Amino acid sequence: MDKQNLLDGVKTIHFIGIGGSGMCPLAEILFNEGYKITGSDMAESDTLERIRSYGIPVTMGHYPENVEGADLIVYTAAVKLDNPELVAAKHLGIPAVERCIMLGEVTRKYNRSIAVSGTHGKTTTTSMLTQLLTMADYDPTAIIGGKLPFLGSNSRIGKSDIIVCEACEYVDTFLHLNPAISIILNIDEDHLDYFGTLDRIIESFHKFAQQTTSLLIVNGDDANTLKAIKDIECRAITFGFGEKNDYRAVITNEGVMDEFDIIKGNIKLTTVKLKVPGKHNVMNALAAAVACFELGVSARDIANGLGEFTGAHRRFEILGTEGGITVADDFAHHPTELRATLTAAMEMGYKNVWAVFQPHTYSRTAMLLDDFADALSIPDHTVLSEILAVRETNTYNIYSKDLADKIKGCVWFETFEEITDFVVNSVKPGDLIITLGGGNVYMCANMIYDRLKQKYAE
Incomplete structure (x- = not known):
């Protein structure tokens, strides 16, 4: 199925596993756009309560009749091909797509889509970026891999043309995205059960970088990341601790609260006091700050937003x-x-x-x-x-x-x-x-x- 025409003529969308942390935000966004949404799941959760609060009907358990009347089915990667709802959809000729394909379709509706990728730090950086843009009144839509205490949720529906989402490399999921802005935090050996070698992971990130349309924001201290963006035509800017980076962090005080200056060229842009510990979080904060600077957010708003960030769910x-x-x-x-x-x-x-x-x-x-x-x-x-x-x-x-x-x-x-x-x-x-x-x-x-x-x- 041509992913560009995925939603043509579609009025009713059924989500198998609608309570999943990646599924619930997509259902909310599409419901907000006027689509009729139905869903099913196997276990009660906070996300299901949120979904039901919109008046979206949710069935507990997977049954063939749940898909009747749907024009399109969206399912999570955890759903097996013998799932009774998927089997029924195939029998009835209803198209079914995995969540990552629908994520790509949804993000293409936003002119300023920002995808946060990397082996480590995606959820924290996506959370920081969402909080910064929200506090600065940029009104973003966001899909986050964990609950953000600031929102009390893992998603946000905004009215601007900005969407922030995580871009996961596992099984090349992020290759369904065409972001305007991509952040690459780092590239490390992981998911070797799928990729086999580090070179294949770097190759996958290279393809992801090629699919970015406007700007790459990349870790200039990470050799694997620099290898991944080699010969990419898209404009790229670097961040890190090293002096060669376009934007760099200079830590002025380490401890329970890390304090650092953000420097561009020879100019100090602002000072940030972080409530979340560790040098890795300084890097995550710097990446989020760079994206905000490039979107025109003021230095004061960036310092304030990062200073108020208390972490994402399950991140220290x-x-x-x-x-x-x-x-x-x-x-x-x-x-x-x-x-x-x-x-x-x-x-x-x-x-x-x-x-x-x-x-x-x-x-x-x-x-x-x-x-x-x-x-x-x-x-x-x-x-x-x-x-x-x-x-x-x-x-x-x-x-x-x-x-x-x-x-x-x-x-x-x-x-x-x-x-x-x-x-x-x-x-x-x-x-x-x-x-x-x-x-x-x-x-x-x-x-x-x-x-x-x-x-x-x-």
């Missing part, structure tokens, strides 16, 4: 402090992300940092085992859960014990209950506990925090 998210013990949760699931987050945690002045990590996929754990061991040796104490399989079977014959054996003093447990018992009985006032991983390890953070509240209430 502080759950609270009980008995002098702080509990935080973070999405880091790749060695580079772990290294950045744990280095920042170690510099925050806690007596001991306890990292509770849930390895995410057998392939990633096996292929980057030594890198994981190196990153997880940073904190004072490391605790592992079993590996979360996600979409894989363990053909790699890899177990958490293999990783634990490479980290001094590391322990591992099969269940979150066992981890909670061990951690709560071991921590002391002045310590930080941070759960890390791309799966459901945040549940363990909640269990630990609840147990600490109970312990100190007694």
